[in-house]
Amino acid sequence: QFVAKLGVSMRQQYRFASLVVICAQTTALVLLTRYSRVVVSGSxxxxxxxxxxxxxxxxxxxxxxVLLENEGSISASYRSVGNHLSNLRLDCLLLIVPSFLYTVQNNIIFYALSNLTAATFQVTYQLKILVTAVLSWILLxxxxxxxxxxxxxILVVGVVMVQLNGHRSGQVDVRSNSVRGLVAVLLACLSSGFAGVFFEKIVKSDTKHSLSMRNLQLSLFSVPxxxxxxYVNDADAVLRLGFFYGYNWLTLVIVLLHAVGGIAVSVAVKYADNVLKGFATSVSIVLSTGISCMIEETGLTTLFILGSVMVVASSLIYSWTSPFRPRLTSGLNTSK
Structure with a gap:
């Protein structure tokens, strides 16, 4: 109901804000995760x-x-959540599909990063944008x-150039298994693309549920x-060492960034689309690589600068073209 009342300008503001947040969140998450894993001492x-x-x-x-949507009324929020959960329809139950795929994707990414260099992973993972575009054409x-x-x-070429720059100056992990890593990252691309498009189809085909309610439904599947x-991956370690083993303030910041990113992605899917979300992530890769170069004082090469320009240019080219248009199914004039 709230979404239906939004004007075009307000929707554009939500779209722009969500993409900016995704870009900033992904950049911070990459840098802080690397810092917490490589630089910070401890377990x-x-x-x-x-x-x-x-x-x-x-x-x-x-x-x-949900509480804010109900003007701070706990009783109204409780009734709203209760009504939605008691009247779960098929499309709500279908949210278990993206929930499952997102969970699988997150765990696959950790496996892929343990078998590929960061540069190789980031280059290959950009295939999710192409996968998303194709799936949007097929499913939506x-x-x-x-x-x-x-x-x-242009985007793919630009990101490849940026990561080739990082690969030249980076270290190669001799323990990695490139074949298994590539298979893992390809599976992550497929799961990310399909989950994103599937979720977009659900949230855009039904305006009866607010975005916050959709996120709540998604979380109710994602948490279990x-x-x-x-349990499957680290049950023994949790029992032996504890759930919060190795945690510090930086780990909690990373947790918060993951959570904020999940909310921002749902907003981007609602008001933009999954391909634009992919572009925001790609721009963040350029930003994180550039910041890493400055922090580590490795310098910005011509390859990096040229690749960065291509990524930014591709985002502008994509955004300034006409939006997605439905395939023609009849002889009717569907022009604006």
Whole structure:
């Protein structure tokens, strides 16, 4: 109901704000995660517990959003949540699909990063943008203009150039298994693309549920699945060392960034689309790499600068073209 009352300008503000938040959040998350794993001394935290804690944090944020939607009334919020949960329809139950895929994706990414260099992972993971575009065309009946396809190509080339720069100056982990790592990251691309498009189809096909309620429904599936991932992957370690083993203030910041990112992604899916969300993530890769170069004083090469320009240019080319248009199914004039 709240979404239906939004004007076009307000929707554009939500769209722009969500993409900016995703870009900033992803940049901070990459840098802080690397810092917490490589620079900070001490025992490493269990990644599966971070995922679970971030889902619980996201659930808390979502409940706060529901409370604000009901003007701070706890009783009204309770009734609203109760009504939605008691009248779960098929599309609500289908949210278990993206919930499951997001949980699998998060755990696959940790596996991929243990078998690939960061540069190789980031380059390959950009294939999710192409996967998302194709799945949007298939599942959402959307098609890209020739300019938007060109923007996708420029994007991939630009990110590859940026990461080749990082690869030249980075260290190669001789313990990595490139074949398993590549298979893992390809699976992550597929799960990320399909989950994002599937969730977009659900939230845009039904305006009866608010975005906060959709996030609540998503969290109700994600929390049990993330708990299962902790049990499967790190049950022995949790029992032996404790759930919060290796945690410090930085770990809690990373948990909060994960939670905020999840909310921002849902807003971007609602008011923008998954491909634009992918562009925001790619811009963050350039930012994080550039900041890393400045912090580590490795310098910005011509390859990095040229690749950065291509990524920014691709984002502008994609954004300035006409939006997704549905495929023609009849002889009717569908022009604006």
């Amino acid at each position: 490493a935290y269990l990644s599966s517990t971070v995922i679970l804690l971030s889902e619980l944090c996201k659930l808390a944020i979502t409940l706060l959003m 009946s959307k098609r890209l203009t020739s300019q938007q396809w060109l923007a996708l190509v 699945l993330a708990s299962a991932a902790v």
